[in-house]
Amino acid sequence: MTVVLDNLAQKISSQLAIIYEDVDIDLDYQAFANQLIDIMQISVSVQSPEPYQNHWSEQDIIMITYADSVISDNQLPLVNLRSFMNQYVGASINSVHILPFFPYSSDDGFSVIDYSSVNEAHGSWHDIKAIANERRLMADVVINHCSSRSKWFENFTKGEGTGHDYFFTCNADDDVSAVVRPRTSPLLRATATANGEQHVWCTFSHDQVDFDFRNPEVLAQFIKIFRQYLDAGVSIFRLDAVAFIWKKLGSPSINLPQTHEIIRLIRSLVEHAKPDAVLITETNIPNTQNLTYFGNANEAHCIYNFSLPPLLINTLITGNCLYLKRWLMSMPPAQNGTTYFNFIASHDGVGLRPVEGLLSEDEVDTLISTMQSFGGVISWRSTPDGDQKAYEMNIALIDALKGTVDGIDELGFERFICAHAIMLALEGIPGIYIHSLLGTSNDYDKLNHTHHNRSINRRRWYADLLAEHLDDEESSHARILSSMLTLIDLRKAQPAFHPNATQFTLHLGLSLFGFWRQSLDRRQSIFCISNITDQLQSVPIGELNLVLTETWYDLISGLVISDLTQLLDLSPYQTVWLTNKKPE
Template sequence: MTAATEHLQQRVLHHLNTIYRDIELNQSTVILMQRVLDTMRLARVAQAPEPFYNHWDQSDMVLITYGDSIIGKDEQPLKYLHKFLDEHCKDSINSVHILPFFPYSSDDGFAVIDYSSVNDALGDWQDIEAISSDYRLMTDLVINHCSSRSPWFQNFIKGSGVGSDYFMTAELDDDLSQVVRPRISPLLRETETGDGVKQVWCTFSHDQVDLDFRNPEVLLAFISIIRQYLDSGVKLFRLDAVAFLWKIVGTSSINLPQTHECIRLLRCLIEHAVPDAVVITETNIPNQQNLSYFGNANEAHWIYNFSLPPLLVNTLVTGNCRYLKQWLMSMPPAQNGTAYFNFIASHDGIGLRPAEGLLNEDEINQLVNTMASFGGCVSWRAAEHGQRKPYEINIALYDALQGTINGPDRWGEQRFLCAHTIMFALEGVPGLYIHSLLATGNDYEKLKHTQHNRSINRHRWDEQLLADALADERTQHSKIIKQMRRLIDLRIKQPAFHPNATQFTLQLGGQLFGLWRQSLDRRQSVFSVSNVSDEPQTLNLGDINLIEGTDWFDLIAQKPVLPSRLEMELAPYQTVWITNIF
């Protein structure tokens, strides 16, 4: 036995003993440890992964998309997606997050029927593997729940077979008053089974039935799924809704210690199997809770920066960056081996829980009302004492930034690009939603058809209509993708934009948002300064301490910056990236 193998065994055994310390198992944790390692094909390892190592740099950019965001008549959607990536993203975007591409029953993929299959309406495993051979592939591990139509749950109803003991149940008289949920539907679903009526725990919807990780067979099932995905080329694992994974009656059943320990175990297994694979936690919760999923650089490699979307949108519609600055100044630098995953738009909406404690209730309501005036919808969650609170705003980002709190204006395109220049400059790895790259607006037809608020930002493009729109230089789609690609091409060449490079927030007043980034080798500095208002603003170059005698250059405008001129005027929503190396 190698020293690395022995060390791995001890680590896995420790994780299992911690997870199941209060659970009476029908097998020893030593036997369970061997089953875990056999399932992951880690019975023997040559060496341990290098700790605190960054398997990413400034060239990393993730495109977020559904498998059928582009559809056509002649081929399956995954083939159209691959063609789109090759034609429009090949030299700019090196990673792609394909949202759940498995057979499903609801929630646009997040009620998984079969984790081991590709939805045949999208394509097959060959299509997934073809994409993973050209791009770093992120996939969802929908780990908290599965579909009520899954074979597992059907066996639960029958009372026999694989899955018959996989699901979380409770009693009607259990104290569930503290349970934190993102939905207002009843928590328990009454289900007739071969063993009588059961009350099944459903954090999200009654079609999304929660799994019970107190049963180690559930853990083993997901380790087997992870192994299959690794074999198919998956390099980035998004642990969906993982904060809710472990439940205990009488508690909040969110962010419990066992959940964190499960993540530590999965990271340990994944990085021993494929050292440059990455674990990402999707925890749409208040900011300080979200940060806890880094652990001590031993849980998530990346965490979603969930506070960024509401704070950045709020900045641009109010014309004041006060709260964005305050938040960034409170954020600890990510340790080596970890990074923030930055995004502004996604298949979900603009989450509001991560803004709680950062914006007050009146400011959140102002943001909600402004987005509603731009055609957005609001999704609600259950709060204390039977109250409802806004959980997320559902709107396409292009429409969300069409104006300010005073209404629509002529600066929508500039405001939209400003949002992305800010995100691209931030510490962390950027994630770009396909409908932001394409400047897709609200899809009211899909919203009307599905009656689900999130559908407003989940448009499906016809392949030919998209080709025509991108070929016509007059369309917003053509204009935005060209400018976005130019910004990305600039970003990925700057060592100062490494996800773990130094970052300081500059104090330039309410209308100018500024960052200083410095490369890991300290050779390159980039000052990113954005006018977040609809009025011209003056940047005093002395405020950003440009060193006299050094040549400075604005990467975006492609022209020199002379400190001797003392001031620069920034047009509404203009950003400068001023660097000493170009």
């Protein structure tokens, strides 16, 4: 064994000691550390990964999609998805996040029956690998829970076999009032087993039964899953609902120290197996808590910027960027080796917990009522006091931005593109939901069929109908896709849009939202300014502190600015990217 491998084993052993310190088990930490290293197939010739390395650049854009977002009668969905990306997205987007593509029983994939298989209705591992050979592939590790129809849970009820001791249980009369949850259903599920009735912990639903990571075998099982996904071509791992994985009676059972240590352990193993692999934590929680998942550049490489969607939508429907600007100014620059994962729409709703402490209750109430007036629905959660509180707004982004607090107007397209122009320019890696690329509106048929609020933004497109729309240049879907890809291609050509490039917030009043980016080599600056109102706005160019000796170019419109004494007029929802580097 090399010194490097010995050091890794010692590091893993120390992490295990922290995780299981308060667990009453007899565990040889050194032997278990070596077992995990063997599972991950880390060779004796391994090199220690260089710390603080950025495994990304301005070239990286991630499309978020379900495996079956594009369907047809004669081809499997994963084949359709690959064809769609190659024909309509091309080289503009180099990465894809395929949401859980495994056999499942509920929650559109997030109640996994078998982690080792691809859902036959979607395709096969061959199809997954074919996509991974063409684009960087991001996949979910649904690490907090699995399906109650899984073989593991079946063995739990039998009291024997793999999985019989994988699930967290407690007594029916235990005090769980402090537990933080995103749902209103009862936390405990009474389950008949060979060992009598047991009460299984269910953070999300009674079909999603929570694992008990106090059992080291659960951790070992998930390390096997990471290894299998690496072998299938996955290089970006989304740790779903990871904040909840460690439970402790009498505590909130969220963000516990053991959770952070488990993430650090997974990071240690994965980065030694594949140095450029990336971990992204999905923690839909208040902003200050979310930031802790960076650790000291030793936990998540990326964290979801969950506060961005509600704050940006609020900005564009109110025409006031106060709260968005305050938040941006408060966000610490991500140190090298970490960055933000930016998104403004996803398969889930627009979370409201991430704006706790950022928006006032009145602002949130106005935001909620406006989304409802645009056809959105609201999902609720139970607080520890037993109250019902809005948890997320379920609405397609194109519908969320079709008007302002004053009602629907004719500027929905401009507002929608403005939102993405802002998101694409921010520090971090952009993630764009397929239905934002396509301008898909609320799917009421699916909502009425499933009675699940999130279904409103999870449409399945028939491939031939989608092609008909996208091949028609006059259709709204083709217009949106063309505009989005143009912005994406512009972004990718700018070193100042590197995810870790310098960013400063500009102070341009409340009707103009702006920030400044500078490339890592300091050769390119970009002033990103957006009119976030439905009225013409002007800004004296001299107030931007542009360097007088240079000519400035708007990358989006092609405008050339040589006279810095003039006014810059911005139409409703227009964005400019002013750079000192002449476009090629």
